[in-house]
Amino acid sequence: MIKQFYKPTSLEEALLLKEKYENAATWFAGGTHLNHADYKASYDKVISLEGLGLHYIKTRDNTTTVGASVTLQKLAGNGLIPDALRKAAFVGAPRSVRNMATIGGDIASRGRATRLLPCLIALNARIETAQKKSLTLEEYLQTDRSELILKVIIPLVKSCCCVNSYSLQSGGPILVNAAVNIPGPESEDETPIIAIGNMEESVRRLTDIEKMVQDNPTLDRDALESAIVETINPVEDYLGSVKFKKYITAITVSECILSCCLERG
């Protein structure tokens, strides 16, 4: 039960509160995770980000910077945001939730229900924390949970980035949420990025598949799907068997890869 709600109006104030209460306090954004019935942890103290001015979206020097408190709806509706991320923000969340959930909250939740993380990883996005650290999403996922995310920095997309997800029905749980980035001809030094969420315990890159894509410019769909099946480790639950989950992950990811390749030309 939340007993104390702090609404700091400056970053300094927020950090002082966090320093004072340490793990007894948690950062609080839209509340869609912390107030959700599935959220089992309990905090006495929460520190709201509402007054910290993190609601901006800016573009400068080939990067788009998104404040941590930007909602999924704002993200989905903003032309400065890469199409893939706009699409990812739209999937699996009704408008009422999109109006509340934030990009920072989505990243910080690190849960299986993330909507944005695979896409942000594929976009090579970095986050900047209050401790002035600049981290890739993968680095962030390995950090301490109390790091306050201030902004998400998305580099200009020179490559082709696609997202694809699979759910049994429109409002149902997302079984797999995939994002793929295939470098364009002008960015030959970059490597493909393939990330999936929701299917396993945590979001991760399919590095073997990335290598396969890089090494084989002419991709064979069957070989790709077989390789993906081998590389993932889902568990059986009410949504389906392991065999089914491997299969649909393979087709979801391969579809995404092939769409990217097609778009890239």
Added chain:
Amino acid sequence: MHSELLFGKGVKMEIRFKLNDRQYTIETAPGENAQQLLQRLGICSVRKSEEPSGFTGSSIILLNNKIVNAELLIAAQLDGHNIKTVESLSKKGGLSPVQKALVEVGVVQSAYNSPAAALVITNLLKRKPDPSRKEIMDALSCLFIRDTGYEPYFKAVEIAKERFKDPEYQGFIAEEFRSDLRIVGKNYPKVDGPQLVAGKRAYVEDRIQPGSLVLKMMRSPYAHAYISSIDTSVAEKTPGVAMIITYKNCPDHYFTTAGQGYPEPSPHDRKMFGQKLRHVGDRVAAVVAESEKIAYKAMRRIKVEYELLPTVLSIEEAEAEDAPVVHNGDIDFLSGAPDNLEQMKQGFDSRDGRIIYPFPIGADPHKNLASSVSNGIGDTEKGFAEADHIIEREYQTSQVHCTPLEPHSVYTLIDGDRLVIHASTQVPWHVRRNIARILGISENRVRVIKERVGGGYGSKQDILLEDVAAFATWKTGLPVFYQFSREEEFIACSSRHPMNIRVKLGAKKDGRLTAIDMKVKANTGPYGNHCLTVPMNACSKTLPLLNCENMSFDVRVFYSNIYPTGAYQGYGAPQGSFALQTALAELAVELGIDHLELIEKNRVGEGSVLEILRCLGEGQEGAVVKLASCGLEKALDLGSKAFAYGKKEESSDPDIKIGKGMAIVQQGSGLPGLDQSNARITLVSDGSLLVHTGGADIGTGLDTVCAKIAAEILCLELEKTSVVSGDTDNTPFDTGAYASSGTYFSGNAVKRAAEDLKKKMLNYAAELLAEPESGLTLEYPGMVKGSKGGLSFHEIAHKAESGTGRGHLVGHDSYTTEDTAIPYGAHFCQVAVNTRTGIVKVQKYHAYMDCGTPINPELAEAQVYGGVLKSIGHTLWEEMKMDGKGVCLNPDLKSYGVPMVGDIPDDFKVKFVQTDDPFGPFGGKSISEVSTNGASCAIATAIHDAVGIWLRDWPFTPEKILTGLGKL
């Protein structure tokens, strides 16, 4: 200012916000849920239909002009913001254009989410004054609507959109019927629509008075166990606990939760609490306390030890020779005890309690057999011998759930020396009878008030929580509120019986049927409520669709430790229809003849004699019926043309295969010979009408049906006709809202009562006008006309109530019948099967329905959309999944898989095929249940047409499709 100073260190904080343009400053716990806070402030329209998830949309509000879910906010998040609820839309008590449009198109039915829908659409039209279908779908994506299938909302948006430009705009609402009538068959706003869409107090939860106790149930973690010890002594000492009820201190009375006419065909196989626990979630103890928090605290202090027993989950396990016995108690019969009763009782365990059968239903509980029946007409063996071709197939259906948005709720209190029960029920009179018996008091001391019902679909035909709340109030003298959580809705409520149905068909080469045999095995779960009647309906609402001289059926129903089953819209017919209609489609393929041709050769029509109904009565002999009305011919004709049925469609995407399917469906209109309805109509002093009907309007518009029928017969404006219903003190008896009885039984009772009042009015007017009664007529609006002059209803009422008058004029009558009015339909669909993903998209679904005269066309249409979409949900997505220990793995709406707006067919259409039934009121027949019977068979057939595989167990998940295609 430092936030800590601003908000304090304690558990209370002061927040300021604007709510519906009024400034509020309140002290609250910062973590208080915002939905609960708004309720506390008297905003009852912001509701809770599930634990906080943002899925259902019941708690939707506007926060700074953005749609959000209040359930996902805490009070502190409201601070400094501008909040609007649906109350902001109703200026000076009137409805907004959006609210009016929602009522007009007939979507304000169970209405638990209607206020939220009004807010969502208003917000949409402010953002997008001319929204596309995609934008409307996006807006509606935050609402779960179970009753009206989303499609009519698009019409509401269209009308509201135009009304913002032109307040006088009249859009097309729904086709109207019977040009010879003024009110019946025409679109009129549902009589309780304005109240519900405005979010006024209407439901049980809106009646709670401050200081009421709450009841919370401790439930079994095990599927099958005895309570070996239970100690509530420490828990009882928790401050604020009023009472704890267990099997040790509850009434020693056995009953069935099924709300059926007495004597019920269901066995009395449970007490309020038993020592034996028969499913995960079975009742262990009820804690009655001053608050939820105290109740849960006390619950944690109850010490229980269990003796675990092996579980029985499937029909196969239940019928095995050495199966654990779910009901191993003593057995008794109120009538018709079999000769081998002593043998049946042998080896009973007193910890299992008792089973009392009102009459025999073919049960042998110590073998887990809850009921059985077999019968038939003709000679099926001979029929199969005469067949050129025989097929035999087995179909399985899973456990699916009613999912009413308003959870089961009850509020009980003492008034003088009487018990008052505010219930969300389909069966007020059965509740009264059952509760009086459980408490051991006479029925005159119990009053049941049916409040507005936020969705029932059959699940509120069972008396699932009224007994324990009533007992708590009776014992403590204090008001008690009890409402299921969403998880309790799944684990402690009734659901559709899983069935295995074996169908054997014999036919000549040309497709003419020579014999049909149906063998139904059903899983009734832990208790036997509806255990005979639901599985029988798998046959009684399917076999009579076909002309075949030789038909037989065998129904066997088994106890198990799955979650409870019971009544659900369709009541066994969806399962039976899936099996029989799909088998017919399979037969057509094997015979190499057109599916539609096979149906046409074998279906019934007007004048058909339904011999099979003789042996399909509910616990009694049935009656052979000569079919007086049947719209199947026209329905099939319309559907086959609209779909170019038989013509193959191709997709440009090689992974997509398209197929078409269809099915014919039927239901009943109440239970002739069993049901009864009564009505009373009073001519009020000013000449208006007050209709008292026992009928339980559960959101479907029965009150509107009754008002329209009374107004039509008595030639008065609908606005001058009010209805009081479902109150056991103030309205006459009615068996209740189940078996599609409302329009037929309650409607006919009102019709007769109106005719009685008309007769009395004419008789008195003849005396007043000094004219012969035969020369007088009623004329609209509210006049009696004779050759010399006339009298207004007001004048007649005034004279009747004067010092020299006859006394106020009241018409009354009851309705019972042996006549049957069967609604029919033909459902057609087109699906696209993605052979890579396994996903089935229903592209097109049309339901051509014969409900006689649709009394409320727009409400009936919306109900068909709702029924069809429910059954599409059951066919493709919905299923209660259990682990090997009987624990439900998906007890929430999102995981369970209810359809949302994004799941509706692209082309979704309902069309009524009007027939004039001689027995229904103004030719009206039932509508809501019949619409759930077609989707599974139509979709199964369409999938086969698309990809050549037959799916014989619902839901048709992508995993099953992919397995069938050899992809897994």
